[in-house]
Amino acid sequence: MDKSRKKDDVLRIIHRLLSCLVDRRRMGQVCRSWRAAVAPQQHPPQRPLPWILVPSVGGPTFSCALGGCATHDFLVPDDALSARYFGAYGDGWLFLAFGQIKGHALLNLRTNQHFDLPDVVGLEMLAHRYRVHIVMLAVTLSSPPEHEDCVAAAISSLWPLDPRIHAFWRMERDVAVMATSVDGVVGPILEDVIHHNGAFYFLTREEDLHVFAVSEFHEYDDGELKIPPMDIRLFRNGQRYYGENVVARYLVESGGHLLMVVRFVNIRDWPPTTWAFRVFEMMELPQEATNNEVTFKYAWNELASLDGRMLFLARGCSRSYEVVDYPGLEFNDGVYFLDEGRLQLGDRTSITDRAYPCRDNGKWMAAADAVPRVDNFLPEQSPSNYSSPVWLLP
The missing domain is CATH 1.20.1280 (Monooxygenase)
Structure with a gap:
């Protein structure tokens, strides 16, 4: 040669x-x-891997989670330089709040296309209808936002009371509608939301699911969105005990299956750090199980390995990829995560105090023949006063 x-x-x-x-x-x-x-x-590749949008002093930059984490300059509109970024959608869409707790929008960083999102939700109380301010925490869509039949689903907070609600709207509507009744506003704490198999799935802290079929969303004559009945799926082995650990839960679709990923954070050290994950797959029981007169049709089955998956976690926009589809990355299976701030400070405190810790970003690797470990990336990242890091989905 x-x-x-x-x-x-x-x-x-x-x-x-x-x-x-x-x-x-x-x-x-x-x-x-x-x-x-x-x-x-x-x-x-046909399906490029996510990038990290990194908050920086002069505005966000971006980094590759698998590429040594060198940061690259990134151009965003001037009014988005200090926005709170709280989610992503494929093809370059980002969810952001220009005013931290208001000015919610969906922005395409490739085309600069822009959709205003609701800042209020319609609330019926004592035979009267009110508009209550909301702060969005996680959003997903039923289809690309340009589609006329697109429905958006969000975990939002009724500000300043802070209960989390299910909120829904169609694009270009300035008012959302909520599924939670007034009497039940303070209900199960919502952890994550995903669009899966033609429905919106909301994960609760009790590890049950609230399901809304997208095909059953309709509009009244005045154009307001009519929410379908909520299907509550109770899980036989939900509400498991994780000891004294602080945990967060995420929903991920992988190969047509729905996964729940549980994240463990050590808050005894400062700054708090993520140290482990457990991954479960939703399964339908062959026959209904009854416990204390409660009937269960579903269970979370814990997986022994990731089986060649790369899981990128974030509320409302988690993604799963197969390493076999990426030549040269065969040994990069693992769970990739970002510092959300809420695990240490809580949603409300992070936003109102404009205090977003940004150092707990990394990759967790689990192998049957090795000790699981976390490789931290961007450890030198300083706190941000406008946003946590988010994934940017090409």
């Missing part, structure tokens, strides 16, 4: 090991010979 071919082979090996699309592109721009050598590999 001549030296030129050997050099090209080495360049292609290095290029294949670069998970960051920006770094791959830059490597191909070094010189003409390098560009020719790596040209066949420059095409990104």
